[in-house]
Amino acid sequence: MKKLILFALFIMVMLPTFLQAQSKGDRHRKHKKSPEMRKEMRQYFENQMYPVLSVAHKGFDAKLPATELAFLQGKRTEAKQLQQEKKALHQEIRSRIKAGDSKEAARAAASTKIEALRGRKKALTASLKPFMEKNKSLIDKTVEELKPQHEKWQADRKAIRVKYMPEQAEKGKTEGKGQHAANGTQRKIARFVLWDGEKK
Numbered sequence: 001m002k003k004l005i006l007f008a009l010f011i012m013v014m015l016p017t018f019l020q021a022q023s024k025g026d027r028h029r030k031h032k033k034s035p036e037m038r039k040e041m042r043q044y045f046e047n048q049m050y051p052v053l054s055v056a057h058k059g060f061d062a063k064l065p066a067t068e069l070a071f072l073q074g075k076r077t078e079a080k081q082l083q084q085e086k087k088a089l090h091q092e093i094r095s096r097i098k099a100g101d102s103k104e105a106a107r108a109a110a111s112t113k114i115e116a117l118r119g120r121k122k123a124l125t126a127s128l129k130p131f132m133e134k135n136k137s138l139i140d141k142t143v144e145e146l147k148p149q150h151e152k153w154q155a156d157r158k159a160i161r162v163k164y165m166p167e168q169a170e171k172g173k174t175e176g177k178g179q180h181a182a183n184g185t186q187r188k189i190a191r192f193v194l195w196d197g198e199k200k
Contacts, residue, residue, distance in 0.1 A: 037164040044160060050199055052149050057197055060142050064135065071131060072193065078124055079194045082117065089113055128190065143189060 033041075061069055089110055096106035107114070132139065162169045 034164055037160065040160050040164075041157065044156065046199065048156070049149075049153055052146070053192075053195075054197060056142055056146055057192070057195060060138065060193075063138055068131065068135065075124065075128055075131075076194050076196045080196055082121055082124065086117055089117065125190065128194070132190070132193070139189060139193065142192075 061072075064072065093103075093106045093110050096109060097103055101109070158168070
């Protein structure tokens with residue numbers, strides 16, 4: 001009887017945790033992008049976004065002094081190298097998981113490389129700050145010119161997401177004005193500046 005009571009208590013304690021974990025898994029599966037959605041998003045990027053971004057990017061580069069452009073090209077090469085290493089690391093983790101390691105064990109095995117990449121990414125971001133400050137007026141002008149297009153892209157891409165994941169219709173993106181939103185905007189601007197112009 002005592003064992004039965006202990007077992008019942010164990011079930012009562014563990015069941016909410018199990019259900020919560022299962023719910024998270026269900027949400028992840030529900031929100032997973034389908035191949036069809038990925039294909040449509042890719043086509044939208046190639047046909048609607050890339051031509052506009054490419055012209056703006058080339059225009060931005062053309063207005064930079066030669067020394068500033070040379071510095072930026074070096075940073076773009078560095079950023080591309082980091083991206084390639086990150087991709088290889090993700091592949092290494094996936095291979096470990098396929099070979100039988102748990103996700104946690106696979107990430108733990110790669111933790112040193114993960115931290116090293118994070119450190120280098122932070123260093124790259126820090127080294128770019130003087131450039132961003134020095135060329136702030138040109139960056140701000142480029143961003144302002146792209147703003148109407150960016151708003152259209154956001155609306156169109158949301159419509160594509162809702163088409164494949166109707167539950168996303170209820171999830172309007174909050175127009176936050178706090179530090180989090182500002183940091184997000186700065187990251188997007190930095191990605192544009194560091195972009196090498198390839199159709200990724």
